Amino acid sequence: MAQNSLSNTSDKLPSHEVLKDVPDNLKELIADNGKNLKSIRCSTCKSLILNKDTASLVKRETFLPYPQQKKNQKAEEAEGETVNSFWHVQDMYTFENVGFCKTIGTVKFLMCADCEIGPVGVCDTRGPRDFFVSTDRIAHEN
Known part of the structure; x- marks a missing residue:
């Protein structure tokens, strides 16, 4: 169980950078132009989240709560994990x-709009033009 880092929000916007040393399990998912080679789908219901060739692979350390926790649970008590690789749009x-x-705080979580499973990613409201979808929380398909 990872410690929740959501309660430690600062005024500094978390940074992200293009992933240069791509892990072996992600190499087959990146086209020559650095974009996603396959479509990105919900891992539960297979609903299309992003078309191929629309997102860039980036490195960003972000806490994501585990899916399907108690609805009345306080945010600072959420269990989750730190995720490091994301598709960025x-x-x-x-x-x-x-x-x-x-x-x-300033973090808005993304979920599948069809089955409502999530979070699959994040958007920091201080940088509303940056959306991040975790490579670990979705499925990649042709």
């Missing part, structure tokens, strides 16, 4: 299917 209209769930 700069326009919410790039998404084919995404919803926004709970906002904690």
Whole structure:
């Protein structure tokens, strides 16, 4: 169980950078132009989240709560994990299917709009043009 780092929000916007040393499990997912080679889908219902060739792979250390926790649970008590690799888009209209769930501090969590499973990613409200979808929380398909 990872410690929740959501309660430690600072005024500094978390940084992200293009992932240069791509882990072996992600190499087959990146096209020559650095974009996603396969479509990005919900791992539960397979609903399309992002089309291929729309997102860049970036490194960003971010806490994501585990899916399906108690609805009445306090945000600072959420259990989760720190995720380090994300698909990044700069326009919410790039998404084919995404919803926004709970906002904690300045972090708005992304979920599948069809089955409402999430969070699959984050958007920091201080940088509203940056959306991050965890490579670990979605499925990649042709």
